[in-house]
Amino acid sequence: MSLREVESRWRVYSSRLYADAVGAFIVEGQSARLSQAALETLAVVAYRQPVTRGQVSQVRGVNVDSVMKTLSARGLVTEVGEVGGALQYGTTTEFLERMGMASLDDLPELAPYLPELADVDGEGR
The missing domain is CATH 1.10.10.10 (Winged helix-like DNA-binding domain superfamily/Winged helix DNA-binding domain)
Incomplete structure (x- = not known):
């Protein structure tokens, strides 16, 4: 996990290593393209x-x-x-x-x- 500042707010991000798995879990079949x-x-x-x-x-x-x-x-x-x-x-x-x-x-x-x-x-x- 990593912490990034976006528009003066802090967001938690998953590691790039697990981005595909986390993205698939969140999107659950929706096309991201x-x-x-x-x-x-x-x-x-x-x-x-x-x-x-x-x-x-x-x-x-x-x-x-x-x-x-x-x-x-x-x-x-x-x-x-x-x-x-x-x-x-x-x-x-x-x-x-x-x-x-x-x-x-x-x-x-x-x-x-x-x-x-x-x-x-x-x-x-």
Whole structure:
């Protein structure tokens, strides 16, 4: 067992040696893998939170209602507020724990992987 700090709280973790057995016991048949769509949606929420479903759909270019329900059911995203009648979502402590992060500050920088803003806007250089 090990003790880790996550969002100013302490959590007990099992040894990596027994992670498979402990995970199987806790999940009891549930699939722990996320689809590519779920991973992409989760990334948008993580980096842009708080964010509405509509905003996530706009970034991804597809409807994300069912994916957001899946992520919410798995405890990875949660409602964090409301703006203009639309619910806003953010990641949970469960998300941080599964990603092995203490806070959202541990998310890697996206800048090296993004095109220049002018290229995205179609203005070119």
